[in-house]
Amino acid sequence: MTAPVGWEAIRAEVLRRIRVRDWAPGAVIPSETDLAQEFGCARATVNRALRDLAQAGVLERRRRAGTRVALHPVRRATLDIPVIRAEVEARGQAHAFRVLKHVTALPPPPVAARLGIAPAAPLRHILTLHLADGRPFLVEERWLNPAVLPDPAPDFAAMSVNEWLVMNVPYTSGDIAFSAEAAGAVEARALGIDAGAAVFVTDRTTWTDGMPITAVRLVHVPGYRLHTSL
Amino acid sequence: MTAPVGWEAIRAEVLRRIRVRDWAPGAVIPSETDLAQEFGCARATVNRALRDLAQAGVLERRRRAGTRVALHPVRRATLDIPVIRAEVEARGQAHAFRVLKHVTALPPPPVAARLGIAPAAPLRHILTLHLADGRPFLVEERWLNPAVLPDPAPDFAAMSVNEWLVMNVPYTSGDIAFSAEAAGAVEARALGIDAGAAVFVTDRTTWTDGMPITAVRLVHVPGYRLHTSL
DNA sequence: GGGGCTATTATGTACAGACATATTACGATC
DNA sequence: GATCGTAATATGTCTGTACATAATAGCCCC
Known part of the structure; x- marks a missing residue:
């Protein structure tokens, strides 16, 4: 497997693993440090990807407790309200x-x-x-x-x-x-x-x-x- | 003026300047490098703040062209759709x-x-x-x-x-x-x-x-x- | 066993430096 | 004057390191 490159690739890979239930809803996923080592990139890059997924409602993150796949994945839709x-x-x-x-x-x-x-x-x-x-x-x-x-x-x-x-x-x-x-x-x-x-x-x-x-x-x-x- | 500390403080300060029309809608604001120097922080920190405001629809950013205050500030609302x-x-x-x-x-x-x-x-x-x-x-x-x-x-x-x-x-x-x-x-x-x-x-x-x-x-x-x- | 202190740990944030990339501005050429 | 190529520039991203912070786990003491 070629390592994902760029934070968007990492986000995609994490999403993929969630979709194929490699990481099940509610389960804790590896730490940023571990993922950074696996993907061969800096922790900041993993952080960027995971923060993005957390904001999208796919992941839930808490200090010390780690990152887990959201159990009740609220679909977060954004709607633009124009003039x-x-x-x-x-x-x-x-x-x-x-x-x-x-x-x-x-x-x-x-x-x-x-x-x-x-x-x-x-x-x-x-x-x-x-x-x-x-x-x-x-x-x-x-x-x-x-x-x-x-x-x-x-x-x-x-x-x-x-x-x-x-x-x-x-x-x-x-x-x-x-x-x-x-x-x-x-x-x-x-x-x-x-x-x-x-x-x-x-x-x-x-x-x-x-x-x-x-x-x-x-x-x-x-x-x-x-x-x-x- | 005390310099803002932390990316959220910088975001708040930028928002303030927009609100008081220090930076008018449509106008280009200083570059990340300039703001980083003014605020006495790393460019990455300014980048984080400006990226956040851009995602919120307040700023529009384009490479080389710089960052400008959104002319038609679409209100971007997020709604959670639960089970x-x-x-x-x-x-x-x-x-x-x-x-x-x-x-x-x-x-x-x-x-x-x-x-x-x-x-x-x-x-x-x-x-x-x-x-x-x-x-x-x-x-x-x-x-x-x-x-x-x-x-x-x-x-x-x-x-x-x-x-x-x-x-x-x-x-x-x-x-x-x-x-x-x-x-x-x-x-x-x-x-x-x-x-x-x-x-x-x-x-x-x-x-x-x-x-x-x-x-x-x-x-x-x-x-x-x-x-x-x- | 219960209560509270402390060590551990994962995330949050910050920094400085570097390279990538898109886009504009400018200058040369036809 | 129009067009193309090139240099300049602001943002986008990545790295490696460092310290802050929150929350858990474990320990000690009572």
Whole structure:
């Protein structure tokens, strides 16, 4: 057998041994030092390969205890969440949007709770319809913390809130939830579908440095699919 | 300013500079060598930090061209897809399942196409109802390539197909799609809901070494939410 | 036997030096 | 001016060594 060369080759070889059950789920595999000797490379190279597999969820590593094959191999999928405009344009369609509503209002308690702010704090409430090739694509309902806006507020008719935030309050943290719901009356009318139709909903909440930024709810047109690869 | 120590500190410092727009989106940041000198550490340490940020989608790196702040920072979320039993038990509920149907049949053309096999090849068709604390949780409709089964086929009444596959044909590749659909008659009856209700659907197709393994369609009970964090 | 200290061990991280590789910039040539 | 070849450069990777850190195993003592 020719020794694997390069950390990717080592990763492949380790994966192969796991697949053919040379190393069974739950079992401890040889130490980095041993593998480095077997493969004739530096320990750092083995470390790179094993760290990568650990991040992928295939291996579990603990100091002193060693490295073992994951027992319940959670499939870890990564999904890229693009800016809406980029998502539409990636399909070769033209993107446009219309702001349906833009007011300052008190958020409903669940939204305030999700953002971790007092329910009495007024937020910007913005309802936007996004179009792909002129046809409804999704409705974006956003609650925005006005504290992040500069004094002369930007013109959200020219640039979507989403893009403005990405350009000006970048690299936030947050969480996302996906669900299926029946379309409400407002969303249905905006999307041109029947109320009660099954729609794919994305709920996103973002902070930066612990300060709440925005809570968004995207209601996609029926037929939307969120894709990912293992 | 105290120099950051450790690759995570360097990553944090780089992120900070991006956040405060010290380095604007699209701009090229200093080379690894320069940063290593500034931070008083080895280039490998800077490399580790920058590689991590690149994987997170914050930076874009190209040889010779240097490292630049991502212009369209795709949010890259990772979601863990557990075995159904583990998912139910993680909620502190008891998992059980009932096989509603188990036959050998020809797959409908879309399924055959997704798996990349001839439509005339018969597959195992298995319909399973999963319960959480005795209440319907999801319906699993699976088309399984019989070629992966051992000669005395395992008893899928004792162990779910899902778990058997994980234990015996581990570490496959595949792809996943999520969507919202109206519940069909069969699923609705199994889940005890109204036909036409909005349900969250997961479609998964898996291969190993180019050989198709299985195509699964999970129809979740209304109210199900798929969670992730940025 | 139980409790707590210590030695051992595997991973985590860091370093300096080296070579590989992709890509750009530049200069020579036609 | 266009094209091709070459040099320069930033990242990608590997090596060998070193020390840090966490967690286990074993030991001693009570």
